Amino acid sequence: MEAQLEYGNWIRKKNLLILGSCTLGVGILTFIPLGSFYRISMIILFAIILVSFLFPLYAYMMFSQKGGKLQEKFYNLIIQSLGENVKGRIIDIGSGNGVLAAKFAQRHEKTEIVGIDYWGKDWEYSKSVCEKNAQVAKVENRVRFQKGNAATLDFANDTFDGAISNLTFHEVKSAADKKSVVQEALRVIKSGGTFAFVDYFYDEKYYGKKLEFEKFLRSMNLAHLEYKPLRDLIAIPILLEHPKILGKVGIIYGKK
Numbered sequence: 237m238e239a240q241l242e243y244g245n246w247i248r249k250k251n252l253l254i255l256g257s258c259t260l261g262v263g264i265l266t267f268i269p270l271g272s273f274y275r276i277s278m279i280i281l282f283a284i285i286l287v288s289f290l291f292p293l294y295a296y297m298m299f300s301q302k303g304g305k306l307q308e309k310f311y312n313l314i315i316q317s318l319g320e321n322v323k324g325r326i327i328d329i330g331s332g333n334g335v336l337a338a339k340f341a342q343r344h345e346k347t348e349i350v351g352i353d354y355w356g357k358d359w360e361y362s363k364s365v366c367e368k369n370a371q372v373a374k375v376e377n378r379v380r381f382q383k384g385n386a387a388t389l390d391f392a393n394d395t396f397d398g399a400i401s402n403l404t405f406h407e408v409k410s411a412a413d414k415k416s417v418v419q420e421a422l423r424v425i426k427s428g429g430t431f432a433f434v435d436y437f438y439d440e441k442y443y444g445k446k447l448e449f450e451k452f453l454r455s456m457n458l459a460h461l462e463y464k465p466l467r468d469l470i471a472i473p474i475l476l477e478h479p480k481i482l483g484k485v486g487i488i489y490g491k492k
């Protein structure tokens with residue numbers, strides 16, 4: 237059988253296992269005969285825990301390649317948004333398992349990709365899976381991965397011909413204002429270079445009010461800029477439009 241890319245999943249399996257075990261545990265405890273007050277309280281608790289398990293389980297299935305393939309749809313959108321005939325050095329910020337970087341290199345044969353990530357223990361991703369994915373995609377000669385911090389990239393100004401990133405900037409804990417992470421990503425792109433970033437760009441918690449974020453983007457003096465909600469570009473299942481899942485996700489793309 238042909239080797240497949242190992243996507244990983246934006247919903248951590250560990251969290252699903254914990255929630256699944258709690259649901260099962262509370263379900264079993266409900267049957268202890270300790271009176272009707274106990275039974276009713278446990279049934280209510282069970283219902284709450286069951287929903288908090290089923291919701292992320294549904295999201296997991298929708299993101300997965302065996303289900304709704306949403307992760308792949310996000311990657312394809314980012315790749316398309318950089319335009320045709322992309323050449324040169326591209327940075328992928330927060331590579332995760334490196335699938336976006338590998339697919340990007342497959343699509344654009346005249347590019348070399350550097351994928352950076354800090355691969356912390358919070359996530360179920362690793363540099364070794366990134367490297368394996370690059371081999372599976374047969375692009376390992378043009379894609380390399382290195383540990384790095386999106387808040388302070390280890391590259392000089394104007395190093396790259398393009399930059400891509402998916403759902404990473406809001407995760408950068410050392411940056412209270414995630415606009416600084418966008419600015420850092422733009423710093424390493426050459427003038428005339430292209431970029432496409434997906435993140436929670438409509439979430440005030442990370443980027444401030446929409447008008448404030450737009451003002452910031454204008455202050456970057458970009459040659460071209462598009463700023464759109466993701467649901468206008470990708471069919472997102474209604475339940476996943478919840479603000480805590482994908483409802484506040486957007487894309488910015490353009491040219492420096």
Ligand SMILES: C[S@@+](CC[C@H](N)C(=O)[O-])C[C@H]1O[C@@H](n2cnc3c(N)ncnc32)[C@H](O)[C@@H]1O
Nearest residue numbers: 330331332353354355385386402403404407408
């Ligand atoms: C939601 S995952 C997305 C991963 C990948 N872009 C994808 O689409 O599958 C967020 C990623 O951001 C990375 N990350 C979080 N903080 C980071 C930082 N300060 N610098 C670099 N990477 C970071 C995590 O390790 C994780 O791989």
